[in-house]
Amino acid sequence: MSLNKDKVLEALSNVxxxxxxxxxxxxxxxxxxEVEGNKVSVLLKFQKPKDPFAASLKKTVESAIKKLSSxxxxxxxxxxPPVVNTMKDDPFAGIKNIIAVASGKGxxxxxxxxxxxxxxxxxxxxxxxxxxxxxYGPSLPKMFGLEGERPSIKREDDREIIVPIEKHGVKVIxxxxxxxxxxxxxxxxxxxxxxxxxxxxxxxxxDLDYLFIDMPPGxxxxxxxxxxxxxxxxxxIVSTPQEVALADAVKGxxxxxxxxxxxxxxxxxxxxxxxxxxxxxxxKYFIFGKEGVKNLAAKMNIxxxxxxxxxxxxxxxxxxxxxxxxxxxHPAGKPFEQLARxxxxxVEKRNRELDPTSRVEITTPGKH
Numbered sequence: 187m188s189l190n191k192d193k194v195l196e197a198l199s200n201v202x203x204x205x206x207x208x209x210x211x212x213x214x215x216x217x218x219x220e221v222e223g224n225k226v227s228v229l230l231k232f233q234k235p236k237d238p239f240a241a242s243l244k245k246t247v248e249s250a251i252k253k254l255s256s257x258x259x260x261x262x263x264x265x266x267p268p269v270v271n272t273m274k275d276d277p278f279a280g281i282k283n284i285i286a287v288a289s290g291k292g293x294x295x296x297x298x299x300x301x302x303x304x305x306x307x308x309x310x311x312x313x314x315x316x317x318x319x320x321x322y323g324p325s326l327p328k329m330f331g332l333e334g335e336r337p338s339i340k341r342e343d344d345r346e347i348i349v350p351i352e353k354h355g356v357k358v359i360x361x362x363x364x365x366x367x368x369x370x371x372x373x374x375x376x377x378x379x380x381x382x383x384x385x386x387x388x389x390x391x392x393d394l395d396y397l398f399i400d401m402p403p404g405x406x407x408x409x410x411x412x413x414x415x416x417x418x419x420x421x422x423i424v425s426t427p428q429e430v431a432l433a434d435a436v437k438g439x440x441x442x443x444x445x446x447x448x449x450x451x452x453x454x455x456x457x458x459x460x461x462x463x464x465x466x467x468x469x470k471y472f473i474f475g476k477e478g479v480k481n482l483a484a485k486m487n488i489x490x491x492x493x494x495x496x497x498x499x500x501x502x503x504x505x506x507x508x509x510x511x512x513x514x515x516h517p518a519g520k521p522f523e524q525l526a527r528x529x530x531x532x533v534e535k536r537n538r539e540l541d542p543t544s545r546v547e548i549t550t551p552g553k554h
Contacts, residue, residue, distance in 0.1 A: 188255075189221050189254060195211055195219065197250045197254055198228075198251075203215065204242075210247070224255065225259050226260045226261070228261070229262075230243060230265070234266065237266055240264050240266060248260045277387050277389065281393075283419040284396075284419050285396055285398050285422065285529070286421040287300040287398055287401060288401040289423065289434070291431055291435075294403075294458070295426070296424040300424075301316070301511075302510055302511040302522045303522065303526060304356045305356060307398075307530070309355070309526070313393060313394045314357070314398065315356065316400065317359055317360070317399045318358075318360030318361065318362060320400060320402040326358055330509070331506070332351055332507070336363055336364070348390065349390055351363070357391065359385050359389050379411040383411065383415055386415055387415070417544055419536065420451065420536055421450070422453055422454070422455055423454050424455045425457070425478075425479050426478070427459060432479065435482065439486065451488055452489070452536060453488060454488055455492055455494065455525065456492070457496075458473070459493035459495055460472050462517060463498075464499055479493075480493070489528075492525035494522070497518050499516060499517060
């Protein structure tokens with residue numbers, strides 16, 4: 187069969203983009219077509235940078251042309267627009283201090299501490315933001331009473347900018363705002379880190395004294411992504427006094443303070459330090475052990491920032507979306523207030539004595 191432009195266009199009009207379901211001729215993806223004898227040159231032009239279907243569509247087009255003639259020699263080129271920075275300027279330029287709230291293991295109440303610490307810091311008059319970086323188990327929407335809420339999106343030129351939701355004086359952003367609470371997030375590492383990068387860099391933070399990052403437990407891809415994307419001022423490590431938790435806290439300290447990452451550890455926070463019944467506020471029961479984090483801080487020469495009691499009301503407040511730190515008369519209200527003051531001093535000391543943290547460049551072994 188002899189080839190001509192019309193026959194090739196007719197064949198390509200049967201090829202559809204998997205996402206838009208429109209044929210690639212009608213939608214303008216076939217940007218240029220030349221037919222010279224048995225040679226067919228096609229330029230596929232995509233609208234999105236790194237269109238995930240570009241490679242498969244290229245193969246489909248080649249197959250469609252070959253089906254027209256066994257002698258056809260297709261040449262298919264692909265054009266995608268370059269990836270541009272999603273923000274016009276550095277989205278973190280107005281942030282004075284970026285504080286990671288981390289833990290060695292799950293179940294130690296890290297997110298509860300992060301939420302209440304951010305609220306307590308905002309009560310001091312500081313401008314505060316909070317990122318839920320636990321992309322697999324986002325809990326901030328519930329703990330702020332923001333389930334079902336969605337941040338607004340605004341456009342500037344060709345950029346989409348996320349406007350964080352503000353509540354209790356804190357600018358809050360979470361991947362949980364973009365998925366249904368009942369949907370499980372089954373993401374591979376690159377998908378999770380890509381989601382974190384997007385919410386970090388596309389959010390309009392403005393001027394902040396503190397941006398807190400509620401990290402997932404453990405040490406992994408998300409932690410590495412954070413220190414590569416942000417110049418983290420310092421990290422606070424949350425742990426219970428229990429020996430098992432302390433062992434994992436040591437691993438978290440080692441990761442951040444190691445030569446490759448070298449993010450200052452501002453201090454340790456002992457959560458669930460003791461159980462205090464609300465009807466007996468003077469009683470202390472050391473359910474998970476006594477002063478385990480305090481002893482670890484002394485051993486490692488790291489500042490002990492505060493101890494938070496195990497109080498039923500903290501759990502109830504987290505479930506109801508009203509952080510305990512809002513109420514200064516709450517059994518945990520004063521400890522969170524003291525924690526905010528201690529962290530303020532620790533950050534001021536760090537900034538006086540150390541150079542600003544740089545973004546971390548992590549190279550693959552053997553590559554330079």
